[in-house]
Amino acid sequence: MSEQQFPESLAWVERGSVLIRRMNSERIAEDPRVRRFLLKLSLPPSPTEVTAMEAIAEENANGDSEEKMPVSSPPPSLLLDAQESFEAIEAAKDANDIKQESENTASNTYRVLLWTYRLQASLQSAVQYALFAKTSEDGCFIQIAPRVYCVAPPHITTFSRLLGAYSSARNWNSAVKVLEQLDLQMSKRFEDGACVFDCGLFDGVKRMHHKPLVFDEFCDGRIASISYCRGPIPSMHSGFVVTSTVAAWLDLKPSNVAILLAPNNEQMSVFATCCTLYCTDASSFPENFGNELLSAYLHHIKLAETWPAKLQRTFSGNDPKNAAYTGGLPRPQARYIADFGKLLEMRDRKLTECADSPALEEKKHKLTGIAVTPAARPIYIRQIDLLSGPDCADDAASSSPAALSPLADICRPYFVIQNEKGVLFSSMVNGVRDVDLHSGMHIFRVGRQFKNCSDLMLKMYHLPFGRQGELIFECRLHASILLELQVVEGEAGLKEDDKGVVTLSLEKGDFDCISSTFSLPKQFTVRILYAHDASAFPAMESPLPIRQMDEITSAGASSVAANGNAAHVSSSFSQQQRRDSSAKALRYDGPSAVTFLLGQPDVRTPFGDLTLEKVDVIRKAHRNRVDIYLLFQVDAGHGQTKVLPLRHLFRFALPDAIREKVIMMGASEESLDENAPSSFDIGAGIMPFDEEYARWLQHLYETDLDTPGNNYDDEFVRGIPVTDVQPSLDYRIVSIETEVNEPPPPARDQQGRRPHTTKW
Structure with a gap:
């Protein structure tokens, strides 16, 4: 590790540091979470470490005791396992059956979750108060973590109307009034310690309306912004940028306050949950911690809906983006939070491993934030399998058009793999065939290697005859999780010759978005085979459309060359043709x-x-x-x-x-x-x-x-x-x-003859 400069999968990021540096000329704002890991400051132990320390302490105590006493069960730890909920935390008791009187004496993880549980009641009262007293001081901001606030959902809805397809001057004036109201309340409530962290709203409005929404005096100019991202979730890199910036701002002064502002309530729920995870001192979290936070916030977003919005949502039926997941958490946000927690733990672990590197001694005290970069190694996707159920994986696979029964739902699927820069692959290059998704297994070959990838979006379309494709499902994957955290043969991470398999199931809710108009089997499953390189798989024959493409390309090249030779032979004729074109x-x-x-x-x-x-x-x-x-x-x-x-x-x-x-x-x-x-x-x-x-x-x-x-x-x-x-x-x-005015051609009759004209 001494020779290693820095892990390739980590990199410094330019957060909102321009603002932070301007306001703090003495030193660069430091990310406290990064500083704790690199300087090895005191950190609350993880549940695994606590269990190991308790076992060692118990063994030493038993060894030193002169009399062999029967081993008694250790007192229950204050740390939580994955199945405990907020209600269990509130009702927790110590070994003497006495309820904890002060949360300050408990472990850090306990205090974080207990505070979050109590947050739900305050959130509910704050949102309900915001509905009936929008001009009041308490109706503008909701506290989501210590010293971290977000703008109330009704105001976010006002801003999000500016990004819709039909936006009017009335929407613009309403947004300006809300900004003035927020500015007034911030100056009264937070004095000079408030900073607005714009998660893409102002940038999106400026792109769409070609004029800025925010004025220079807003929050005295204390604004840190990122670029706009369309959709219900941002990019993973944006999540690290915002959370790291918020943590650095809160670390500058004990009186500093962060206020989050996002393009829509969906992204606001994601940023709010990620900031809560990032700004806590715990090194690891229970499995359901992020989902509990997200559920609490989304619950109050629904409470903040107006009656017209509630009636429209009631009579319009299910949400088409999550038709099979009604009653649960929205899949895009839930999967984003889960992946963010995995990448955060991976980043923290790598920071701890490289903390003793001599190359980092000079930079440890001046870090402006570290994020997870695109995967250091390329990812090779071999194929995509469609399974009607988990039991049909061993059946004979179909990679050619099959004879469908008249009652079968004809599907002509094709896949698109893209990242934030655009499309990387489309299976239409191999043609489109008819398949029956309700029976058997169907293979779609990819055989492509992608480099410098982070978020990968997999989309499946149905191509009707004579129309453009209709989206069936979409799912976001992260290359770093697939390559470094995927468990292969009991070990995390893919080696050079390992083959990775990721399975996406409709029953488990692994798809971010599914069609409400196209019928999928209840046990519909998508399986993706991948590795670092194509050498991990047997050689794959080139599909026929690709060979035809090569023949067409070579034929086109030969025709171009032939045209070039002909033009070279008859150069004088070409020059004469250019001169006499008009x-x-x-x-x-x-x-x-x-x-x-x-x-x-x-x-x-x-x-x-x-x-x-x-x-x-x-x-x-x-x-x-x-x-x-x-x-x-x-x-x-x-x-x-x-x-x-x-x-x-x-x-x-x-x-x-x-x-x-x-x-x-x-x-x-x-x-x-x-x-x-x-x-x-x-x-x-x-x-x-x-x-x-x-x-x-x-x-x-x-x-x-x-x-x-x-x-x-x-x-x-x-x-x-x-x-x-x-x-x-x-x-x-x-x-x-044309240089000379050419009269329009005379009209002709049905036999193509020109009418007879008579001169007078």
Whole structure:
């Protein structure tokens, strides 16, 4: 350990230290929890350490005694096991059957949990008071831990309306009034020791409304902010940043107070629970401690709902995000709290191991916080298995389309793996097949290695015929937990040749979000096989779609090379063509619309691998420009036809006949290549095929396909002659400006003849 500089899985983080350093010019704010572990200051022992010390003390006492007395059972420890609840803590008694008179003489863990249990009553009264006296002093803040407060749920709801899809000036004025009220109450109640820790609210409002919500005088400028994160939970790194900053701020002065502010009540419950865990002195916690804290806070959020919100939630049925988990804790928050506790204990253990390192002597007293970084080693995901029940894992697996019964629910699943930066993998690169989730086991191969990963989001979609994917479930995993805390053969952590297996079950509530419209088996299970490297598994054959992709890619490259050679041979012709491009557009007398019948199968689109039936090339001449449109009509199955633009065909190379026709209509080689967008501009030529394809899909789902009404059906071309079709700008492939005003072409009759004109 002396040669090791610092554990690779830990790193210093820039918390809210800019604010802390400005307010405390004498020294940098230190994270007290980190300082205690590195300096090996007095820490409350963990339950395991207490049990070991009690056993050693009892053995020594028995050895020193002259008379052999019968061994009596030791007095019950004040530390709690995983099954004890807050009610058991309140009713706890010592060995002499006398109730504890003072909690100050108890162990630290006992005091923390006892204080938390008593917090529930104060929370309930505070929230109820906030409902009927919102302008009062006590109705603005709720104390969640010693010297840690959060803004009351009704006010958080007011702020969260600014981040909705439909926000008005009335919502903005209401939020400004709440800010003024909070500022006034903070100045009266906390004097100069209060600091607001913004967990992404102000950043999200500024991004959406393009103007700041908070004013400079708010809380006298004592604000520490992080970036905005959408959804019910933040990133794990944000959780460590906020909790470490709060702990450092409270450590500066005994009178300092931290006030938490989050974009929504879901994230507020997570940050509040994590701060309570982080700011306590205990080195470990009972298993249900985080869930008890989260349950208490969420209970009072529900109490703080207004009557319209309660009625809407009552008559709307179950929450679609957690349809199978009604009556329990929301799964995203509960799983986040559990993972945060695991990573916190792992971080503290590694800090203790490297405390004696000489390389840290100079830095021990100037730490600004340490968080868990992305996994130091890569993670290789082999495959994803879908099981209708735990007993079908030994059955013959299905990796090909199966014959489904007419009564079976047809599911066409595909998976997406992404992190905070975007999509990492999509199983659509291997095609989409029909499966029956209610029977058997189905394998979906991944075979990809991911580096520098922390949070991994696994999403499963159902791809209906002719429509975009529908979300079935999503689940957040953390790479560090999978690689370093997963138990393999009785030991925690994966070695180089170990194979890891993580099982996600619907019955156990392992999914953060499930669909309320798609039926899943009650014992539905997802199994993920992973390791550090592909060498831990036998060699995997490349699926057929990947081989086809290589052939298509090589064919496209050869065609590009052939075009390059032809251009090199006829360079003089190309130069002449560029010089006469505008004149050529004026001299075009061919038809304004041409249809090419192709029937090309396995064309990659956002709606799956479809058959390209035909391509319509339409030329529209205006006064100062000529526009050329390409309409790709694909067979979406079940008698449906989609009309897609070129950017919706992944890595599709125009056939030579179509390319020549577009050039004859006035486009040049350069303008055609420049105006035709690539499959994914950022990733083309840089990413591997599957990553580029996944990012391309995500880009289309968030832009073109996310707009209401953009279903790309064939309504505007159905039953209409191609010469009368009026395509939108989405289908324009190139636009050529003309130097000479070209009159629009005269109208033609049904036989294509121009009407006779008479000069007067």
